[in-house]
Amino acid sequence: MRKVLTACELCAWSCGMEVDLKAGRIEDVSGMDDHPLNRGKLCPKGASVRDYVYSEDRILHPLRKEGDEWREISWEEAFSTLIEKLQETGDNYSPKSLATIIGMPILLGGSSTVSFIRRFMDVYGSPNCFSPESICYRHQIIGQTLTLGKFCVPDVSKADCIVVWGHNPHNSKPPLAWQIDKAKGRGVRIIVIDPRRTRVADMADIHLQVEPGTDTALALGLMKAIVENELFDEEFVEEYCTGFPELKEHLEKQSMENIENLTRVDRTDIRKSAELFANSDGSCIVQGVNSLDQHATGVQNSRAIAILHALTGNIDSEGGFVRSSRFHTNYLRKENLLDEIPIGIEQHPLFYQVWNTHFGEGQSMYLYDALLGETPYPIETLIVSGSNPLITWPNSQKLAKGLKNVDFIAVMDLFMTETAEAADLVLPAASFMEREELCDYYSVIFGIPYVMLRKKVIESRGDSMSDVKFWLELAKGMSGDFDKHFPWKNPRDILKHVLKPSDHTLSELLDEHPEGIMFGDVQYGEHEKYQGFKTPSGKIELYSETLENQGHDPLPTFKEPKESIRSEKAEKFPLILTTGSRLLPFTHSQMRNIPKLKKLYKAKHSTQQCFAEINPVTAGKFDIKNGEEVKITTQRGEIKATAKVTEDIIERVVNIPHGWNKGNVNILTDNEPADPITGAPDLKSELCRISKARNF
Numbered sequence: 001m002r003k004v005l006t007a008c009e010l011c012a013w014s015c016g017m018e019v020d021l022k023a024g025r026i027e028d029v030s031g032m033d034d035h036p037l038n039r040g041k042l043c044p045k046g047a048s049v050r051d052y053v054y055s056e057d058r059i060l061h062p063l064r065k066e067g068d069e070w071r072e073i074s075w076e077e078a079f080s081t082l083i084e085k086l087q088e089t090g091d092n093y094s095p096k097s098l099a100t101i102i103g104m105p106i107l108l109g110g111s112s113t114v115s116f117i118r119r120f121m122d123v124y125g126s127p128n129c130f131s132p133e134s135i136c137y138r139h140q141i142i143g144q145t146l147t148l149g150k151f152c153v154p155d156v157s158k159a160d161c162i163v164v165w166g167h168n169p170h171n172s173k174p175p176l177a178w179q180i181d182k183a184k185g186r187g188v189r190i191i192v193i194d195p196r197r198t199r200v201a202d203m204a205d206i207h208l209q210v211e212p213g214t215d216t217a218l219a220l221g222l223m224k225a226i227v228e229n230e231l232f233d234e235e236f237v238e239e240y241c242t243g244f245p246e247l248k249e250h251l252e253k254q255s256m257e258n259i260e261n262l263t264r265v266d267r268t269d270i271r272k273s274a275e276l277f278a279n280s281d282g283s284c285i286v287q288g289v290n291s292l293d294q295h296a297t298g299v300q301n302s303r304a305i306a307i308l309h310a311l312t313g314n315i316d317s318e319g320g321f322v323r324s325s326r327f328h329t330n331y332l333r334k335e336n337l338l339d340e341i342p343i344g345i346e347q348h349p350l351f352y353q354v355w356n357t358h359f360g361e362g363q364s365m366y367l368y369d370a371l372l373g374e375t376p377y378p379i380e381t382l383i384v385s386g387s388n389p390l391i392t393w394p395n396s397q398k399l400a401k402g403l404k405n406v407d408f409i410a411v412m413d414l415f416m417t418e419t420a421e422a423a424d425l426v427l428p429a430a431s432f433m434e435r436e437e438l439c440d441y442y443s444v445i446f447g448i449p450y451v452m453l454r455k456k457v458i459e460s461r462g463d464s465m466s467d468v469k470f471w472l473e474l475a476k477g478m479s480g481d482f483d484k485h486f487p488w489k490n491p492r493d494i495l496k497h498v499l500k501p502s503d504h505t506l507s508e509l510l511d512e513h514p515e516g517i518m519f520g521d522v523q524y525g526e527h528e529k530y531q532g533f534k535t536p537s538g539k540i541e542l543y544s545e546t547l548e549n550q551g552h553d554p555l556p557t558f559k560e561p562k563e564s565i566r567s568e569k570a571e572k573f574p575l576i577l578t579t580g581s582r583l584l585p586f587t588h589s590q591m592r593n594i595p596k597l598k599k600l601y602k603a604k605h606s607t608q609q610c611f612a613e614i615n616p617v618t619a620g621k622f623d624i625k626n627g628e629e630v631k632i633t634t635q636r637g638e639i640k641a642t643a644k645v646t647e648d649i650i651e652r653v654v655n656i657p658h659g660w661n662k663g664n665v666n667i668l669t670d671n672e673p674a675d676p677i678t679g680a681p682d683l684k685s686e687l688c689r690i691s692k693a694r695n696f
């Protein structure tokens with residue numbers, strides 16, 4: 001028996017994990033006791049890691065499509081096929097007609113994997129890198145950067161009041177849920193803003209059941225109550241914020257009656273919430289990871305949240321909005337080689353870069369037309385790594401058409417996903433237990449200045465290969481400048497290079513501190529130390545001239561969703577559809593092949609398939625009974641799901657999780673950009689109708 005300390009990667013958070021090995025096989029797993037994130041706990045996905053790693057469904061060899069059949073091939077043949085294709089694409093078309101799509105496991109798995117893949121693209125000469133960030137999280141980072149000049153996180157463990165806004169951490173961020181449970185034990189006050197009654201809503205002092213798509217109006221209501229009742233921190237605002245007079249005037253113009261009508265939230269509850277937030281000793285807002293992004297006002301929602309912290313002086317302070325020290329590593333990108341911008345950036349430059357903060361990828365919602373051979377230019381070759389866009393990206397039918405039109409597609413994955421089925425070449429990826437990488441983003445996401453090495457716990461199954469090794473081998477086979485920019489022999493050399501600017505070595509993380517290292521502090525009082533904020537004005541920009549200069553609202557302003565319940569369209573589609581609420585046993589389209597997790601899902605939701613949650617009053621109007629099959633229709637298409645009739649959701653709203661093959665909610669959603677600033681589509685407040693599935 002041998003014990004290895006590593007980090008889970010079955011969702012985005014990387015909980016510490018202890019693995020018991022016997023004769024090189026995983027025997028058992030448990031939460032790592034001393035890990036600062038999960039302190040000994042694992043969620044049911046983490047606890048099922050053995051079933052995942054040893055699943056019989058794993059792809060263990062490269063596969064080439066011949067007609068309708070898959071032929072097992074060697075890595076040698078896989079590389080030569082791909083290299084020939086890449087050479088041909090570059091010679092016959094243009095390097096930029098190669099695009100990559102990476103998914104959540106690559107984005108958050110090991111932070112240097114992303115930049116390594118991007119480096120390959122930079123050297124090849126294509127700016128066209130895409131990921132789910134077009135619909136997730138990035139808009140939050142951009143909204144905060146535009147306001148505070150930095151990205152902060154809520155200091156939950158020290159707060160006296162927390163607002164959980166569009167977030168259900170007990171399903172989607174268990175380590176945070178455990179932290180909130182603990183905080184509740186010491187008497188923290190909780191406000192939840194969600195159209196659904198979730199577990200954290202049950203624990204809350206105030207639950208504001210907002211209508212999806214109207215969060216900006218609610219935020220303005222909270223700001224208005226804070227400013228007009230003089231609950232704001234005058235000294236902080238005076239010294240550190242710019243644009244307060246403009247904001248005040250803007251708030252004077254908002255009517256509480258209108259806000260009440262839009263949000264369906266009572267003004268006394270708004271006022272009570274504002275008082276609790278402003279008067280507590282350390283208040284912070286825990287924002288959903290994407291639920292406030294996927295709106296016409298996605299960036300403005302995050303600006304509004306930053307502004308609420310600023311008005312109440314809860315910036316860089318205990319229990320407020322904070323940042324912790326960053327772990328310094330070598331960045332692997334080479335973007336200075338390129339003067340081209342990716343697809344979708346001409347329309348949304350702030351999605352690519354805010355001042356000198358470079359985010360560097362395309363807006364995926366514009367990739368569809370390029371895949372279809374239309375605007376701005378055709379994509380000939382596509383490599384997908386660790387993503388299943390045919391299920392996870394909006395408007396699945398349009399994307400499927402686009403993929404059919406692409407000349408050559410390679411997909412690297414552990415399983416034969418719907419997207420892999422659409423490929424010409426499928427490459428077997430090693431699981432996170434079969435490779436080594438750096439987990440250094442705990443500080444960015446959780447404010448925990450901690451770094452840990454994800455260990456190679458077992459040998460790779462079959463011919464599976466780690467993503468970094470694959471891209472390194474591919475680079476070695478390419479001609480041109482690749483030699484110069486990829487001097488490393490193996491992934492370990494890359495890791496050593498990445499670690500160089502930090503004060504830590506690979507052997508330290510591997511042998512001396514396999515449990516990880518706490519390398520810094522939470523930066524309380526950061527703005528005092530650096531004399532202000534890293535915005536053009538040096539202050540917190542309540543009013544944003546950067547946005548104004550690009551033709552956007554300089555102050556958070558409510559805008560109707562692209563498909564509004566208050567428009568004519570509602571005659572045909574009278575209900576609001578919100579999508580993508582997380583299910584604890586599954587990560588996006590993954591894990592539905594794991595019996596234990598399927599069972600857990602069935603026990604909780606009384607169905608084996610996708611459900612649609614609706615309120616009993618709404619169900620009654622459409623003669624729908626709990627547990628029966630229903631048809632949900634939008635302008636894009638229709639799907640079937642099991643009706644879940646529950647008081648836990650407000651009237652006239654339908655909630656459907658994503659990730660299902662049968663009952664894929666993204667058949668219903670639209671990829672059209674809704675947020676003019678960054679191009680996020682609206683996946684949380686589109687319009688639909690619902691009926692019995694009889695005639696489906």
Ligand SMILES: Nc1nc2c(c(=O)[nH]1)N[C@H]1C(S)=C(S)[C@@H](COP(=O)(O)OP(=O)(O)OC[C@H]3O[C@@H](n4cnc5c(=O)[nH]c(N)nc54)[C@H](O)[C@@H]3O)O[C@H]1N2
Pocket residue numbers: 011012104136137165166167168169171172173193194195196198210211212213214215287288289290291292578579580581582583584585586587588655684685
């Ligand atoms: N188990 C599991 N965990 C995951 C994932 C997974 O697939 N499975 N995915 C990971 C990833 S990549 C991400 S981005 C995060 C997502 O994390 P989040 O975006 O935080 O998603 P949820 O935690 O499901 O919370 C979303 C909540 O928002 C509510 N909501 C819906 N529409 C609106 C609205 O318009 N306004 C407001 N105020 N609330 C609304 C829903 O009712 C739901 O309770 O989860 C991560 N964790």
Ligand SMILES: Nc1nc2c(c(=O)[nH]1)N[C@H]1C(S)=C(S)[C@@H](COP(=O)(O)OP(=O)(O)OC[C@H]3O[C@@H](n4cnc5c(=O)[nH]c(N)nc54)[C@H](O)[C@@H]3O)O[C@H]1N2
Pocket residue numbers: 102103104105106109132135136290385386387388389391392393394412413414415417429430431432467579580581587588589590658665666669683
């Ligand atoms: N309607 C709607 N759609 C949504 C959302 C929503 O809220 N509503 N949320 C969106 C969000 S926030 C996100 S982040 C996206 C997620 O979108 P994706 O990232 O496409 O989601 P997954 O289904 O988790 O796909 C990841 C794939 O990577 C594979 N994989 C796992 N580990 C590895 C690895 O180490 N290497 C490789 N090569 N492959 C690996 C898995 O088997 C799986 O097939 O979904 C989005 N889709």
Ligand code: SF4
Pocket residue numbers: 008009010011012013014015038041042043044045046047173174175
């Ligand atoms: S929350 Fe669960 S799946 Fe996610 S990292 Fe932790 S144990 Fe793994």
Ligand SMILES: [Mo]
Pocket residue numbers: 104132136137289290
């Ligand atoms: Mo996400």
